[in-house]
Each structure stands twice: as C-alpha cells, then as structure tokens.
Amino acid sequence: MTVAEPDVSVIIGAYEAMPYLVECLASVEAQTLDPARIEVIAVDDGSTDGSGDCLEEFAARVPMAVTVIRQENSGGPSGPRNVGLAKATGRYVFFLDADDRLGPEALERMVAMADRNGTDVVLGRVEGVNRKAPRSMWGKTLERTDVFSSNIKFTLSAQKLFRRALLERHGMRFDESLWTGEDAVFTMEAYLRADGVSVVADHTCYYLVGRSDGKHVTKSGSxxxxxxxxxxxxxxxxxxxxxxxxxxxxxxxxxxxxxxxxxxxxxxxxxxxxxxxxxxxxxxxxxxxxxxxxxxxxxxxxxxxxxxxxxxxxxxxxxxxxxxxxxxxxDPVLEKRGTRLYLAYPHFRDRAAGVPDRVYLAEPREAKAFPGWRQDPAESFLRRAARKVRRQLRRLTVRRTAEA
Structure with a gap:
C-alpha cells in the first residue's frame, strides 16, 4: 500500500557498500513509522560488489514503496543524492548513507518532532560505531532552535530530516563540483533558510559506521x-x-x-x-x-x-x-590583578617573532580553568547583561512563532 504523499522519503546513495548495506536496509525495514508513510529511493552509483542486486531484492520484499535507480558511477555522493531528491515525493527527506544505519524509531520520532514544531530541519542524535561522531549538540532535546544559539553548526553532515518544501522552494541541491564537504554547504544553507530547527538528543536516531576497509568517503581525498x-x-x-x-x-x-x-x-x-x-x-x-x-x-x-x-x-x-x-x-601568565591571563605558547613576547599579545590572551571560557584567574567585574556585568538580552530575544521569537 502506498500513499500519494509519504511522510518521508529515505534517499540512499550506494557505491560498493557491501556488506554494510545489508544492515543499513534492515534498519529502514525495522522503522516503526507505518511503511505506507515511507518511500525509499535508492541509487546504485555504479557498484560492482552486488550493492545494486541487494537493493533490488530489498525492493521486491518490503511493504514500503522502494524505487531503485542504477546508474554509471558519478564519482561522489552528491550525484546520487540529487538524483534521489529529484524523485522524492515525501513531505520530508532523509539522506541515509549506505554504510550507516538508522536507530530504532528514528523516522517516527523525527517526523513527529518536525510536525509538532513546524520546523524545517530535525537533527537526531548520532552515535559512532568504530568511528567518532559529533557530540557537542546533544546536550538536551530542543523543540525549536537555530544555528546561532546552539552547537548544530558543528554537525553539517547530510544525515538530517529536511522539509522537502524548503529544499524545493530554494532549489537546493548538493554541489557536484565538490569532492568533499558538499554536505556541509547544503546543510548550512538549510539551517540558514529554515523556519526553525529541532534537535532530538534523548534518542539515538543514527549510527555512523566506520568501515574497516577504509573506504568511507570522508576519509578520502587530498x-x-x-x-x-x-x-x-x-x-x-x-x-x-x-x-x-x-x-x-x-x-x-x-x-x-x-x-x-x-x-x-x-x-x-x-x-x-x-x-x-x-x-x-x-x-x-x-x-x-x-x-x-x-x-x-x-x-x-x-x-x-x-x-x-x-x-x-x-x-x-x-x-x-x-x-x-x-x-x-x-605557562600561564596572570596580569591585571588576575583578570587577564595569557598562555605562553612558543614565541610569546618574542620581539623577533612579533606576535601580538592579544593572540595569547585566554577568553573567559578557557581562562576559568586556571587557578588565580578571576572575571573582570565590569566585563562580567556586560556579559551577564548580554546573555539576558539574548534570552529575552529568543523567548520573544518563540512566542511570535507560536502566535503565528
């Protein structure tokens, strides 16, 4: 059974993805979102290891709508993603790498988050498997935030839930001239154009898998x-x-x-x-x-x-x-009665080098770890006042959005 407009289109670009693709597809099949609300668009990018056949077998077996596209190798992940995006019909799209996998309930939770808040991008908590994953943005679940008042700028991979209407309205596609970092440009643009971003931090939605063969795309390139x-x-x-x-x-x-x-x-x-x-x-x-x-x-x-x-x-x-x-x-160098801390890395106050002192000056967030440093009272007051203004502006923005 299919619906005219699925809730989410899962776009998978696969190139020489075996055996990782097997678990990737199993994680899609195991999603708790009704299969009638999911479509899968899988693009085999010229694989020679059986990835295409694996996708065809998956399409023939599962209850959800699956489209398999087989093409000559495009040379990078942008091409398959763009092909999949052009075919997508879901209200949302999710880009799933063929060597990674979704967490249980991932799509259900992310779609619900976006629907509840009217947000255009949803980040689901990521965990690494045999590789490092971004961590600083998972401190707490955020119903509505933006790229300036959170740490989401430090996760610019494409594995997010995007409202398709946002992407189509702005003609957004992955830059096929870039061989690495293409997802960073795409995701940053989405953050900046989005009417709000949500963060699901209390449930692992995505497993970032490190390949033992060293072929993961982010590790390649000069x-x-x-x-x-x-x-x-x-x-x-x-x-x-x-x-x-x-x-x-x-x-x-x-x-x-x-x-x-x-x-x-x-x-x-x-x-x-x-x-x-x-x-x-x-x-x-x-x-x-x-x-x-x-x-x-x-x-x-x-x-x-x-x-x-x-x-x-x-x-x-x-x-x-x-x-x-x-x-x-x-060596820490404390001056101005302990309110100014310099960290004496090489060439500090070396006249021949000529590096300005300000380059070695520790900002409060770094200086507070050193005994003897204290916040300058005037600077502390200004920082507290600025934080208060920022909080008030965020509350006002949220209130206006809710009223709209």
Missing amino acids: YTLRFDSARALTELIARMLPPGAKRDVLMVRPFLVTVLPQFGPVFLRNDEDVRRTKLELAKPLMDAYWNEGVSHRLKVHERLRLHLVAEGRADLLADVIEFLRDKREP
Whole structure:
C-alpha cells in the first residue's frame, strides 16, 4: 500500500557498500513509522560488489514503496543524492548513507518532532560505531532552535530530516563540483533558510559506521579538496549573512573544522612544497574572513596557529605545532590583578617573532580553568547583561512563532 504523499522519503546513495548495506536496509525495514508513510529511493552509483542486486531484492520484499535507480558511477555522493531528491515525493527527506544505519524509531520520532514544531530541519542524535561522531549538540532535546544559539553548526553532515518544501522552494541541491564537504554547504544553507530547527538528543536516531576497509568517503581525498570545501562554505556564509557577529559565529566552523587540521601534526610531516601550497591555499580565506570576531571565539592554541597561517609564518607555526604534538603545557601568565591571563605558547613576547599579545590572551571560557584567574567585574556585568538580552530575544521569537 502506498500513499500519494509519504511522510518521508529515505534517499540512499550506494557505491560498493557491501556488506554494510545489508544492515543499513534492515534498519529502514525495522522503522516503526507505518511503511505506507515511507518511500525509499535508492541509487546504485555504479557498484560492482552486488550493492545494486541487494537493493533490488530489498525492493521486491518490503511493504514500503522502494524505487531503485542504477546508474554509471558519478564519482561522489552528491550525484546520487540529487538524483534521489529529484524523485522524492515525501513531505520530508532523509539522506541515509549506505554504510550507516538508522536507530530504532528514528523516522517516527523525527517526523513527529518536525510536525509538532513546524520546523524545517530535525537533527537526531548520532552515535559512532568504530568511528567518532559529533557530540557537542546533544546536550538536551530542543523543540525549536537555530544555528546561532546552539552547537548544530558543528554537525553539517547530510544525515538530517529536511522539509522537502524548503529544499524545493530554494532549489537546493548538493554541489557536484565538490569532492568533499558538499554536505556541509547544503546543510548550512538549510539551517540558514529554515523556519526553525529541532534537535532530538534523548534518542539515538543514527549510527555512523566506520568501515574497516577504509573506504568511507570522508576519509578520502587530498588536502586541496579540504580547502575547496572550506572556500565553498565560507563563501556561502558570506553570501547569506552580512559582516557582523552572526557571520563570525558561523565562520568559526570552517576555520576550526576544515582549515585548522591542515596545520596540525600532519603539517610537520609535509615537505616544504606542500607546506607552501597549504599556506597559499589558505591565504584568500584568511584575507577575506579571518578577523577578531572569529579569532576571539577560539582557544589560544587554535587562534595562534591560524594567526600564523594568516601571516604566512611557516617557521613559527612549526614550533607551535611541535609544542602541541609533544603535549606540553604553556605557562600561564596572570596580569591585571588576575583578570587577564595569557598562555605562553612558543614565541610569546618574542620581539623577533612579533606576535601580538592579544593572540595569547585566554577568553573567559578557557581562562576559568586556571587557578588565580578571576572575571573582570565590569566585563562580567556586560556579559551577564548580554546573555539576558539574548534570552529575552529568543523567548520573544518563540512566542511570535507560536502566535503565528
């Protein structure tokens, strides 16, 4: 039995996904949402390992509507997702990777959350299986939030529930020119365009599975592709938000998650040509979007490395990375009667290096871990007042949304 408009279209792109695909499909079949309210659109992207046959067998057996599309390999996950999205008829779509699996009751809970709150995107709690999963956004269930007042910017994978009308209204599709990070651009745009986002934090909705064969898509690709991804995401944020605090809050994500890892321990193993190329690729990003509003939201060692990247100081950068690699701790330097804390990473107050003191200045969230530091009373008052204003604005927004 099928319905004219299913509640949710589950879109699965499969490429050489065996044997993981078996459990993936079993997790769809086990969903508690009525099968008549689910459609599955599975795209076999030129597999040679039997993935396509597995999908056909699934389609012939299960009670829900299943469409299997077999095509030549497209080279990445964007193509199959776009093909599936073009065929989807559900009120919502969910992008399920063929080597991952849904948690029990996942679709039922996420659809109910979206319907209850009228939100356009729903995040379900993710757990990792033999790999790390994002954690900072699962502190509590949020009926309605946004990308600025929560940590959802740190999970930009495509495995979310999206209201299809939102995607169609804005013509949203995955960028097939990107070989990595394409889901980050898509999801960030959805966050910014959404009329509210919900977070299901009290129930595992998705299992992110680490493949033992090392073929998981996020582990593939060269460092140049990472900079392509960072460029696309920063340009999207800049295009959708004017300069200011909101833009800076979101710019933290590409700098921290995509750019900074290129200047970690791997940088020490790179030869001189690769080091130089990395700095050249980073330069336009740093010139365009690196500013005080972004930097003060980072920890000192993160800010310091990115400052040195912005200045093109590979020599000083290597010293800092070696210090961190060796798990050494910086000496704390307390001044201004304990209200100002500097962390003396390499080249602190080294005149020859010329790194400004402000780069080493710990923000309160980092400084509070050090004995002897105390919040400046005037600064503390201003921060409390700002938090109070933000809470009042959020309550007002929620009230207006409910009245509408």
